[in-house]
Amino acid sequence: MTTDRSAGRVRLKDVADLAGVSMKTVSNVVHDYEHVSAAMRTKVQSAIDELGYRPNLTARRLATGKTGMIALAIPEIDQFYFAEMARYIGEEAGRHGYRILVEQTLNDVEAERAVIRDREEGLVDGVIFHPARIDTLEIARLRPGTPLVLLGEAARPLNTDHVMIDNTRAARDGVEMLLRAGRTRIAFLATVRGDITESTHLRLLGYQEALLAAGLELDPRLVLQSDGFSIEDGVRALASAVESGVAFDAVLCRDDLFAMAALRALGQAGLRVPADVSVLGWDDTAVARYSTPALSSISPDKRALAATAFALLEDRMQGYDGIGRHEIVPHSIAERATT
Amino acid sequence: MTTDRSAGRVRLKDVADLAGVSMKTVSNVVHDYEHVSAAMRTKVQSAIDELGYRPNLTARRLATGKTGMIALAIPEIDQFYFAEMARYIGEEAGRHGYRILVEQTLNDVEAERAVIRDREEGLVDGVIFHPARIDTLEIARLRPGTPLVLLGEAARPLNTDHVMIDNTRAARDGVEMLLRAGRTRIAFLATVRGDITESTHLRLLGYQEALLAAGLELDPRLVLQSDGFSIEDGVRALASAVESGVAFDAVLCRDDLFAMAALRALGQAGLRVPADVSVLGWDDTAVARYSTPALSSISPDKRALAATAFALLEDRMQGYDGIGRHEIVPHSIAERATT
DNA sequence: GTTGACATTTACAGCGCTATAGATTAGCGT
DNA sequence: ACGCTAATCTATAGCGCTGTAAATGTCAAC
Structure with a gap:
């Protein structure tokens, strides 16, 4: 087993050459495509193992147009509430095969504008955004091409999905x-x-x-x-x-x-x-x-907040392009020792 | 001004065609390359504005091989300490033109192994990892191809950079x-x-x-x-x-x-x-x-921790491939009301 | 032995951008 | 004007992967 990590990276083509098959077949094996004979699968797999092949995600993204990532734009990651939301949204996204890119706006208007203006063009498939400074009008005006779901109560433009508690x-x-x-x-x-x-x-x-x-x-x-x-x-x-x-x-x-x-x-x-x-x-x-x-x-039911926001976003990422949906998520009161 | 966001996205080629120049020239303008005549710059810029062009980051990445992203792998983002580290590392990275991808390992050994094993191949340029479960030996053994810097005291393999307080x-x-x-x-x-x-x-x-x-x-x-x-x-x-x-x-x-x-x-x-x-x-x-x-x-001086970790990582990302450096960062005692 | 009807596998054209090498134009001294 | 260097700009070959269309195999039924 030769795991060459020092030289230029192993490409799909290298595996294909070693196994003596086409690139597409290797790709099929990598993706567990069903119509691949067992013999072929074995042969390709051992070539993959031998070379230590690992797909280049960036190339895959360019080819598919899907990045498998969503941006989570929040004011500050070290505020408890946002940290917890980041966790839940991260978990929810992970369950659906997405990963999150955390973007701190640090309460800066310009940073928030940048989020709305397809800042992440081609970098993420969608954005979950908890605005702090920017207002409804501006979001509506800068309406991005990337699927977007809003959190919090700062802004609620009619044309954008939004999740909050009452x-x-x-x-x-x-x-x-x-x-x-x-x-x-x-x-x-x-x-x-x-x-x-x-x-x-x-x-x-x-x-x-x-x-x-x-x-x-x-x-x-x-x-x-x-x-x-x-x-x-x-x-x-x-x-x-x-x-x-x-x-x-x-x-x-x-x-x-x-x-x-x-x-x-x-x-x-x-x-x-x-x-x-x-x-x-x-x-x-x-x-x-x-x-x-x-x-x-x-x-606030943070898990529900996360799940709902993600569901709306996924819907948009899959093509829904209708009017903004505004979801209210349940809340409760955690009674402890101060009341 | 036609800002067409509905149809297929505007490509560099479209701008080039509209402006009647080559793609490379448009690229030069986008990147503020110095050897571009003022007239050309103006012409191209207006074509960019007219079409509402925005570069596709994924394509750029594939072409350059640089992603401009680093992964931050931590146990749980909603633990105060990690949330604060995420903030500082995010800020530090931002200052240097990088963005961070937060990866929660949730204290799972497998998730930690995945981090070490070039999980993010081609997705990030480097990884800052605070392990919780995985040990020194294993990290040394799985030694990834991607630049890596370790945080915390759980594991300190000799061949990997590491930052901690004493x-x-x-x-x-x-x-x-x-x-x-x-x-x-x-x-x-x-x-x-x-x-x-x-x-x-x-x-x-x-x-x-x-x-x-x-x-x-x-x-x-x-x-x-x-x-x-x-x-x-x-x-x-x-x-x-x-x-x-x-x-x-x-x-x-x-x-x-x-x-x-x-x-x-x-x-x-x-x-x-x-x-x-x-x-x-x-x-x-x-x-x-x-x-x-x-x-x-x-x-612990968290900003120093973040800055040092990032500096070591940047060094690796720029090609340093020597032995592991082990940095100790200062700490102090914040005296408040309980002592 | 053939013929379909599928199951497998292959070839290759993109995805959108960058970067190299070469073409063209400009600037200048003589 | 002419030659030469430097400044600009163009053409195009990748980056590594996927998806489509076409080619090849396989097997049961005739």
Whole structure:
């Protein structure tokens, strides 16, 4: 057995020559094509083994026009939520013979535009994109030739497929759970200065709807404001509410990070969780399981999100070219120790 | 302006025909080749714009033999440490004109073998691989044709490039810091049943060295044992130590996850952190910044890790074929509220 | 021994782009 | 004008694989 890895790579042609057959026959063996005689299969296979042949994927792609890859464009791979989505989408794609190319947009508008503008032309068969900055109009305008499915609530152009959970409904569910547990002064942490995404808004809306539906009055002082997305910003937002004397017995947080901020701020203020104040996070990321006390969190069904997004994309990759489909995926509430 | 996206894609040839020039000239314009007259450049560019031409990356790759992509093979993308490494490596690669393909091995031996065996033949120019299950010997034996750089301490074959921090030294540094703060009964959380990786062992070694160097006796009861890698396992390990009456005033944890477990177990046992017990994590992942109290953690220089790994890989991709280089990257200790 | 009807196998034209070698044009000194 | 070098541009042969159409084999039935 000669496995020559040093010299120029072994080509399909080399195998064909050694086995004394045509290239197509080798190709057939490689692809387990059914109409190949057993003898031929054996002969070719041993030539393959002898030379250590391995198909060149790039050439295959050029010939077939299929790359077997999809791009996953997300703001930051090291944010828990996106990392988890990357995992699930990667697994789902893998099950269907696709692999994923992770593209970080790092919240940069230009990077997001590049994603929409067939940036990956001929590199991937489709794109799953969670936009953060770019808006609906622009996506519709730059409408790419490559199959595209959108995630998140930032942008929802009519002509593009889109998957999300019902944020408003989920927020309502969360508040109702808190209400059932006897909490009546529920704060929302937090609207963020300069936040141009839709998520917070939708969640806040659900929060308000639930309160009104329960016959409670909306107290604007309970809708906290944060100067930014960092944990320190969140801590400050909650701490200053406590200092200013606003009373509350529960906090619905726009994401798990702010929930961690709430835990810290409440701890520093000497308030016990959940005895004095319940805390409910959002996204049910790993950090919710790791924190002390373990964080209750609104839990989008991430696997369903991944599976649905992939299914829609696969549909497009197989030629569907109709109007945008907008799918709502289930959510639940992971109850742990903070409520 | 006709931007035809529906029909078959626009090819280089189409642009050449429209502009009335050769394909190579169009290619030259696309690549900003210097020896192209301004007039020609303008003419070709407008043909490109008119047709909405966009190069097919796959074809380019086949022709050049370079893919501009590197694979990052890691156990799980949704583990904080790996997600952060993915981010840094992605950024570093991006700076050098490369993109990354994330490959999750999900701790599966076969998947790891596949990574080593030119799985990505012709798909990527190189591979950065953080093995978890596969061992040194096997990597050496399966030595791939594709440039490869290893991360982590699981495997260190002589013939392959490798980047890591000095784990033993880092553990010693951590223990010394605890010692300087007056702690004398330092526990190690934890050795894990069935753990076949080297990391824990190296860290435990450093822990013991530091203790001995300080003239303290090694108390085997302080080296806790966990049944698995989950947070619950970690909590149980520490809780049972507390119950069995072993006294300690600090815990060095093998990773941030176990540190979170320590925080929870200590909280449940009514011990205060850091007043009664200091807790020092490992990896300095985001969760360390988010927890309450914020976790002190041994901090590998992840950017340096990423940059070094990429540099070694680039070197190989550019033809270096010498012996394996083994680089040690700096670490520090991020001191927060638990020490 | 032939004939169909299939089962196998082959030959080769692309896939879209790059790169080499050669053709053409331009610039300049004399 | 002429010759010569340098700057531009063109023609075309691959890169390694797949898919189509055609060629060849095989086997049962006549």
